[in-house]
Amino acid sequence: MITLTKVFEFIPSTRPLLVSIPHAGTELSPGLAARLSEPAAHLPDTDWFVNRLYAWAADVGAGVICARFSRYVVDLNRPPDDARLYSGATTGLVPLTTFEGQAIYQHEPPSGLEVQERVQAYHGPYHDALEAELQRIHRRFGYALLLDAHSIRSVVPMLFKGQLPDLNLGSFDRRSADPQLIKRSVSVLEGQSEFSHDIDGRFKGGYITRHYGRPQQGFHALQLEIAQRAYMRETPPRWDHDRAARIQPVLSTLLESMIEWGAAHG
Numbered sequence: 001m002i003t004l005t006k007v008f009e010f011i012p013s014t015r016p017l018l019v020s021i022p023h024a025g026t027e028l029s030p031g032l033a034a035r036l037s038e039p040a041a042h043l044p045d046t047d048w049f050v051n052r053l054y055a056w057a058a059d060v061g062a063g064v065i066c067a068r069f070s071r072y073v074v075d076l077n078r079p080p081d082d083a084r085l086y087s088g089a090t091t092g093l094v095p096l097t098t099f100e101g102q103a104i105y106q107h108e109p110p111s112g113l114e115v116q117e118r119v120q121a122y123h124g125p126y127h128d129a130l131e132a133e134l135q136r137i138h139r140r141f142g143y144a145l146l147l148d149a150h151s152i153r154s155v156v157p158m159l160f161k162g163q164l165p166d167l168n169l170g171s172f173d174r175r176s177a178d179p180q181l182i183k184r185s186v187s188v189l190e191g192q193s194e195f196s197h198d199i200d201g202r203f204k205g206g207y208i209t210r211h212y213g214r215p216q217q218g219f220h221a222l223q224l225e226i227a228q229r230a231y232m233r234e235t236p237p238r239w240d241h242d243r244a245a246r247i248q249p250v251l252s253t254l255l256e257s258m259i260e261w262g263a264a265h266g
Helices: 112-141 179-190 207-212 241-265
Strands: 008-011 017-021 063-067 144-152 167-170 197-199 219-227
Touching (some): 017 241, 112 144, 112 207, 144 207, 167 179, 179 197, 179 241
Antiparallel strands (some): 008 063
């Protein structure tokens, strides 16, 4: 059963894995649309169709939590105190520029008070639900697995040079999950030849992976950032059934591999 709240959609898990999708939302908080610049109005930094890409996950027993609101409202993959996660260029808790470096707001950016209101209204409820589901999974199975699911345009000069590999697995430099789970997940990417891949490169895992990945306590988290060319048409954003159908079996194998590892070692 899908639970629909103001902030997110949620399907509880029946197996020890939760898929988090924090950046696929396109809704805006009241009054925000009128304040956005022309480039930002198109929400170009959305993780387009990631919820559709993983639509089958609930059918195999994984839980799914998916944000309804745009990252321009508040970025759910940033810490609530807006501490920096990467040394290079990035965007913050409430972004002020797009990934192309263009201003998001026509005029005045949000005040400090407005930022805190957005954190309380959108960031807090998502993370409360995420934590609660992981704790429930842990109580039932003795461990919990989390895949934080993302996508991004294949070329974003502000963030990385050249073209991004298709599949980018992040484990916070091997700290957010058990080493054997990471090894098993890497082997899934290495075991296929159609999609290029990278491990702990530009995308090591954001706040969700780093915060919830506590392997010593039985919470194991990985982030998967997918280059959008691998499953959709990037300009303008458009779902591509044939491309998606080629990559979805790889994603399914990854999720099943994580669950199998947990059953043997969790």
